[in-house]
Amino acid sequence: MYMLNNMLNDVPTPWGMFFQDSATPNMEGMMELHNNVMFYLCMMLGFVSYMLYNMLTTYNHSVLPYKYLYHGQFIEIVWTTFPAMILLIIAFPSFILLYICDEVIAPAMTIKAMGLQWYWKYEYSDFIDDKGETIEFESYMIPEDLLEEGQLRQLDVDSPIVCPVDTHMRFIVTAADVIHDFAMPSLGIKIDAVPGRLNQTSALIQREGVYYGQCSELCGVMHSSMPIKIEAVSLGEFLAWIDEQ
Amino acid sequence: MTEYKLQTPGFDARFPQQNQTKHCYQSYLDYHKCVALKGSDFEPCKVFWHTFQSLCPHDWVENWDDEREKGIFPGDLSIDQFKDKTEEKKE
Numbered sequence: 045m046y047m048l049n050n051m052l053n054d055v056p057t058p059w060g061m062f063f064q065d066s067a068t069p070n071m072e073g074m075m076e077l078h079n080n081v082m083f084y085l086c087m088m089l090g091f092v093s094y095m096l097y098n099m100l101t102t103y104n105h106s107v108l109p110y111k112y113l114y115h116g117q118f119i120e121i122v123w124t125t126f127p128a129m130i131l132l133i134i135a136f137p138s139f140i141l142l143y144i145c146d147e148v149i150a151p152a153m154t155i156k157a158m159g160l161q162w163y164w165k166y167e168y169s170d171f172i173d174d175k176g177e178t179i180e181f182e183s184y185m186i187p188e189d190l191l192e193e194g195q196l197r198q199l200d201v202d203s204p205i206v207c208p209v210d211t212h213m214r215f216i217v218t219a220a221d222v223i224h225d226f227a228m229p230s231l232g233i234k235i236d237a238v239p240g241r242l243n244q245t246s247a248l249i250q251r252e253g254v255y256y257g258q259c260s261e262l263c264g265v266m267h268s269s270m271p272i273k274i275e276a277v278s279l280g281e282f283l284a285w286i287d288e289q
Numbered sequence: 290m291t292e293y294k295l296q297t298p299g300f301d302a303r304f305p306q307q308n309q310t311k312h313c314y315q316s317y318l319d320y321h322k323c324v325a326l327k328g329s330d331f332e333p334c335k336v337f338w339h340t341f342q343s344l345c346p347h348d349w350v351e352n353w354d355d356e357r358e359k360g361i362f363p364g365d366l367s368i369d370q371f372k373d374k375t376e377e378k379k380e
Contacts, residue, residue, distance in 0.1 A: 170296065240310070
């Protein structure tokens with residue numbers, strides 16, 4: 045039944061043990077890296093467990109816990125270089141991914157997200173109307189007693205961010221009071237919002253959908269009540285939305 | 290529906306970091322220096338305007354504008370060093 049389920053998961057679920065489904069190349073890379081590292085992790089766990097088990101059970105009959113060996117040049121070289129190699133094999137893809145994710149090369153639009161106690165404020169300053177005004181709105185969580193059928197508790201907001209798909213976006217993240225954190229699991233974004241500092245990150249959303257994230261830096265009493273909601277729509281619909289604002 | 294052009298400040302080799310604070314601030318300074326030197330109709334100044342407009346939070350810009358009006362803006366907006374060069378060129 046699980047295999048037949050083609051719904052993509054963009055929200056936290058009870059007992060969710062794995063990532064939410066990815067919507068950006070960055071998140072794809074993160075899942076790939078996770079799987080790679082997990083492979084080495086399982087191999088090492090198996091190997092070490094086997095050795096330990098072997099030593100405990102066949103102590104007198106095994107070559108592994110040879111009790112008269114006081115110094116062994118060869119074995120020392122092996123147990124030094126082998127873990128070092130494993131660490132390198134894990135570290136290199138990790139660094140590659142880190143620097144790729146850090147890169148914001150040619151974004152097509154900028155969205156500013158400002159964290160406040162306890163809501164988010166978004167600005168789309170690339171778009172300026174005739175009066176010289178830009179799009180700027182605040183996004184509050186919908187409280188539990190006002191939730192409508194189908195809305196998600198502690199996740200839905202009154203005015204979500206609307207993003208075009210297949211468009212390079214730059215997020216400028218900052219805060220106005222204390223440190224917040226702009227985290228979107230499906231997009232592979234998690235970036236601190238620090239007062240007085242502008243952090244940039246990018247996203248290329250590859251499928252339409254509604255994505256949810258939460259503030260991920262303890263910012264006060266209502267830390268759990270300032271979720272982030274992104275609606276990814278086609279470019280045409282996005283421009284129509286911009287027009288409405 | 291109005292025509293839109295998806296355009297935003299691109300990569301700047303002076304600010305390759307994740308921290309874009311200086312990118313915003315420098316563009317704000319550059320714009321006001323540019324306007325003081327060339328006048329607000331000078332087209333190339335608009336590049337700076339678009340950059341800080343897209344990067345700086347609205348509150349910051351408002352705050353700085355207020356400070357400039359009151360004459361307490363802490364940034365360096367002096368244009369004398371540039372003036373000399375343009376005059377020398379004319380000569």
